[in-house]
Amino acid sequence: MKIALLRVGIDKICGGIHSPLFKDGTFEFIPIPEYFYKNHNFESSKLSTYSTEVGIKKNNFINYFKTEGNDKNQHKNCPIHADPEFKTFTYGDGNHTKNTLVNLEKGDLLVFYASMEGFDFDKEPNMYLFGYFEVDYALLAFEQDQFELLQEDFANNFHISNKEIFDRDISNPKNKGLKLVKGTEKSRLFKYAYAISRQLPKNSGKDAVHVISDDMMQMFGNFGGKIAIQKNPIRWITNKKLVEKTANWIKSLK
Numbered sequence: 001m002k003i004a005l006l007r008v009g010i011d012k013i014c015g016g017i018h019s020p021l022f023k024d025g026t027f028e029f030i031p032i033p034e035y036f037y038k039n040h041n042f043e044s045s046k047l048s049t050y051s052t053e054v055g056i057k058k059n060n061f062i063n064y065f066k067t068e069g070n071d072k073n074q075h076k077n078c079p080i081h082a083d084p085e086f087k088t089f090t091y092g093d094g095n096h097t098k099n100t101l102v103n104l105e106k107g108d109l110l111v112f113y114a115s116m117e118g119f120d121f122d123k124e125p126n127m128y129l130f131g132y133f134e135v136d137y138a139l140l141a142f143e144q145d146q147f148e149l150l151q152e153d154f155a156n157n158f159h160i161s162n163k164e165i166f167d168r169d170i171s172n173p174k175n176k177g178l179k180l181v182k183g184t185e186k187s188r189l190f191k192y193a194y195a196i197s198r199q200l201p202k203n204s205g206k207d208a209v210h211v212i213s214d215d216m217m218q219m220f221g222n223f224g225g226k227i228a229i230q231k232n233p234i235r236w237i238t239n240k241k242l243v244e245k246t247a248n249w250i251k252s253l254k
Contacts, residue, residue, distance in 0.1 A: 002243070006091075017064060033080060
């Protein structure tokens, strides 16, 4: 059994905000923006935008942006890249840095975390676990002929429900194919978010670097010494002695 952690979702660099965390420990996961349609002049009226998408809190995503400002104005009609999705439990990624996703096998766990910030109370940004897939299977898509075959299990996934996104991903040789993961019915989106990081000041003093917290290092290990989780690398639990304990803990979260 293997466990992989993957960062997803909006943040200050990609979208201009963090996903909102509420005082009671619940959250709203906000997906990243999809600028592809704007940059390539595709018809995007069929896509959900930050103004049309309603989250689990029954609030339009756009309402989590600041009342005034460029970020809100820029994203009012911007399509969202809704991935991962927790209706049929699928995730897709064309980026070549995610090539090892295809190493996931049945029974493995793909655990998602996101950058969240206090919305109705004062809480600085941190990294939070918010859900996981118990993996059914993973695959690599790299040919047009695969598109129709993928409809059965991945029709709700953003990369498959939008043909132009699929075409973009498989046509870029740098991507080395579109990585797709299908979760079982035992996969879950948590009700509460669970902090996993602490901040270290950068040498420049301008920003902070998120690293796995000391408490969570006891659970996940130190990822082979790569404790920084600021960006979106895949972090694998390399200590086999931790896998069973960590899997049981993740599955116990509410």
